[in-house]
Structures are given as structure tokens and as C-alpha cells.
Amino acid sequence: MVDNKQNKSQQSSLDDFVTDSNVSRYVVYTDGSCIPNPGPGGWAYEIRNSQDEIIESLSGSDKNTTNNRMELTAVIKSLQSDYINNDSIVTIKSDSQLIINTMIKNWKKKENIDLWEELEEFKKMKNLRCEWEWVKAHAGIEGNENVDQKANQEARMSHLSNDGDVNMVDVSDKNQTIRMAKAVSEIKLSKTAFQMTKSNDSKKGNVLATARIAGIQAAKKTHELIPLCHQINLTNININFILDDDLGFVTVDSEVKCIGNTGVEMEALTAVTVASLTIYDMLKSVDKRIVINDIHLISKSGGKSGDFNY
Numbered sequence: 001m002v003d004n005k006q007n008k009s010q011q012s013s014l015d016d017f018v019t020d021s022n023v024s025r026y027v028v029y030t031d032g033s034c035i036p037n038p039g040p041g042g043w044a045y046e047i048r049n050s051q052d053e054i055i056e057s058l059s060g061s062d063k064n065t066t067n068n069r070m071e072l073t074a075v076i077k078s079l080q081s082d083y084i085n086n087d088s089i090v091t092i093k094s095d096s097q098l099i100i101n102t103m104i105k106n107w108k109k110k111e112n113i114d115l116w117e118e119l120e121e122f123k124k125m126k127n128l129r130c131e132w133e134w135v136k137a138h139a140g141i142e143g144n145e146n147v148d149q150k151a152n153q154e155a156r157m158s159h160l161s162n163d164g165d166v167n168m169v170d171v172s173d174k175n176q177t178i179r180m181a182k183a184v185s186e187i188k189l190s191k192t193a194f195q196m197t198k199s200n201d202s203k204k205g206n207v208l209a210t211a212r213i214a215g216i217q218a219a220k221k222t223h224e225l226i227p228l229c230h231q232i233n234l235t236n237i238n239i240n241f242i243l244d245d246d247l248g249f250v251t252v253d254s255e256v257k258c259i260g261n262t263g264v265e266m267e268a269l270t271a272v273t274v275a276s277l278t279i280y281d282m283l284k285s286v287d288k289r290i291v292i293n294d295i296h297l298i299s300k301s302g303g304k305s306g307d308f309n310y
Helices: 004-021 067-080 097-104 113-125 142-157 191-199 207-220 265-283
Strands: 025-034 039-048 054-065 089-094 129-134 177-188 234-244 249-260 291-301
Touching (some): 025 067, 039 067, 054 067, 067 142, 191 207, 207 234, 234 265, 265 291
Antiparallel strands (some): 234 249
């Protein structure tokens, strides 16, 4: 004898299958960017149909925002699109752990409540069934790379005024907090140049001591080198070197601090860059094949955007 409950369950599954087969399905890639964070920002989304064809790609900017607001705005704008039909199934792919985990793990909504409410409103208004999928940033995923590039471009362009002039971001209203940033670079030397550096035997003098002074001075003069950087009263600058005998590498790392209303990431990056160039200058007579690479931010803290770790 066949169980009626089993029959009903099978019929229900069949009905769902039939219904879903007639529903429009979309994949949406979204991303947001802020340079710096908070500051001028950009958002972007890309909508693909069930055949993985791009049917719409759109981006926009905001003069004064945060990275999280731009991430949320990108999702909202995509759901507002006329290309997404009512009663559709939408798979939203984002590299924002905040968005994905808030939607699938019920993380508490602590900020940007207005945007979270707007997101829910459009989901209900269009009766959308949204599926949420986290994708790793900069992993070669075409849709994610496309929206990342456009969001970053919008954020950079939002430094421009309406008539195309370049403007410095106004940080007057930001809170004064302790700001810290660390950066690093790597320098590949020949055996001869490495030994000269290690034994302090360069004809020009002490390579690392000179590079340390150069890095410190560069951090203090960053605003003179980078057009839109603010002049900051730095409270501490540390430049350190790590020598790897096996690989012939010199690693330069910097730590920069201030008490202010904008971050010191550019100062830390400028410090390791100029320190590395100084090492090149001190040793170029014996090694013109010196390679400077992998310059990047390690971490930052302070400010509304919180901590960052590479």
C-alpha cells in the first residue's frame, strides 16, 4: 500500500520543479569600493541570464560614503533593474562577507539600516527569491573581476568635481583617532650586492641606514608626492629590514602612526617604496638587475572603517 503522505510529498516536489522550470533565473555579480574608506566610493553590478550572457552592466558613485554602503548599494541597484522580472530567482554573487553572511548566517545588522531595509523592500516588491553566494576576490572569476574594476574606477573618478577638476577629500568632519598602517616591500639582490649590504661594505656608505632615513623622510613628505594626500602630523615612523641569506632578499617593512582624522596607508607605502629605491641607488653600481617587488599594505587600524589585515 502506497503512503499518501509520500505521494503528496512527491507531488509537491514535482509541482515545485514544474514551477521553478518556468521561473526566470539570473546571476548577479556585485561589488563596492571606497578610496579611501570612508570617502569617495563606487558601486557596480553585472546581470547574467540563465545562458550566462551579460544582459546589463551598470555602475555609479558617491562623493562621501563607505565601502559597506557601496557593497549594499550595488545589490539594491541590481534588484531594481528592469531586466530582472518579478517572481524571479536571483543568485547574488559578492566578495563581501558582510552581505553574504548577514543574509545566510543572520549576522546582526549594526550599520546602514536604511539600506538593509531598502534591500528587503525591493525583494518583497518584486517577489524575488534571492540566493546568496560568496566569491573570492581577485580569483579570476570573470563577473567578479568586471564589477571590481568598474567599482574601483567609479571610486577613483569620484575624486573629480562635476566640471572634471581633481579635488582633495574633505575630512574635516571625521573623528580624530589613533591611526596606524604597516607596509612591506621585497628587494632581490645579486650575491655581491647582498653581501655588501650585509657587511656594510658599499662604496657609498651604510646602505640600510641611508635607506631607513630616506623612508622616514618619504613618509613625512608623502603629501608633497601624492597630489590628493593630506598633510599629516605623524607621531611615529619605524623602518626595519630583514635579510634572507638563502634567497638574497631584503624585506623592508614600515609602521607609521598618527593621531588624526585620516589614515596613514599612503605614508607607510611611500616609506617602503622610497627606502627600496634608496637601496637600489646605493647598490646600482654593482648590480643593475636589482628587482623591487610585492609592495603592499599589511595592515591598518583606526578610523570608521576599522581594521584591515592583508
